[in-house]
Amino acid sequence: MPYEPPPELTALSLGEIADLVTARRLPPVTDWTPSETLDSGIEIRADGSWYHEGGRIERPAMVRAFSSLLMRDAAGDYWLCTPHQRHAVQVVDAAFVAVDVVAREGALVFRLNTDDLIVAGPDHPLRAAGTAEQPAIYLGVRHGCEARINRSTWLQLVELADGDDWAVTSQGLRFPLVPA
Incomplete structure (x- = not known):
């Protein structure tokens, strides 16, 4: 199924925005305690672009999916989390x-x-x-x-x-x- 971005902000009321936010169900990454730690080879650059092993990730839907698994721990390290693994992510400025x-x-x-x-x-x-x-x-x-x-x-x-x-x-x- 192709990814459809939400409508422009200027066209939405606060109620419509709240509905869109609620409709996006995110994985419960903070509930997971993965036992294995790996390096993802992913870097998020200061301009918000995502790279994997030096090549830019061009598909917005893939970046959006990966970003739903992203978390930052108390030490300031970033991780893509799944129930069984966490993958280190390098972040230049902000995720x-x-x-x-x-x-x-x-x-x-x-x-x-x-x-x-x-x-x-x-x-x-x-x-x-x-x-x-x-x-x-x-x-x-x-x-x-x-x-x-x-x-x-x-x-x-x-x-x-x-x-x-x-x-x-x-x-x-x-x-x-x-x-x-």
Whole structure:
């Protein structure tokens, strides 16, 4: 079955986004305790592109499937997990890239490079890193993984910022767009 990406964010209400998020059933990777550890030969580069043994993975559906198995442990290491094996993955910056954002009914909704839709809030906080001159904003995604907010999405966030303090609000929480 061919992969169909979700509709553009601008065309969706918050309720429709919630339905799409609920419809994507993810594997229970945190429930699995694989006994075998291997190297996957996979690298996720800073631009969000996936490579296997030096060759770019070109199929978006394959990247999306692999990303559903991705987790980051307490030591900061990334793994593709299955019930019986975990495969080490090298991640240059963040496992995902946020490529779009819209404000809907008091919430900020992000589209990732994997077509995942994430609503910023208590379960998916925004984190400001870097410097005031070169901020790096990250969005919590799942299983310890984050998405780096790309430049055009950061500029969209600046347009959505409340007041003069360079911060945005989503689901009642305020998130700074520059590090303290």
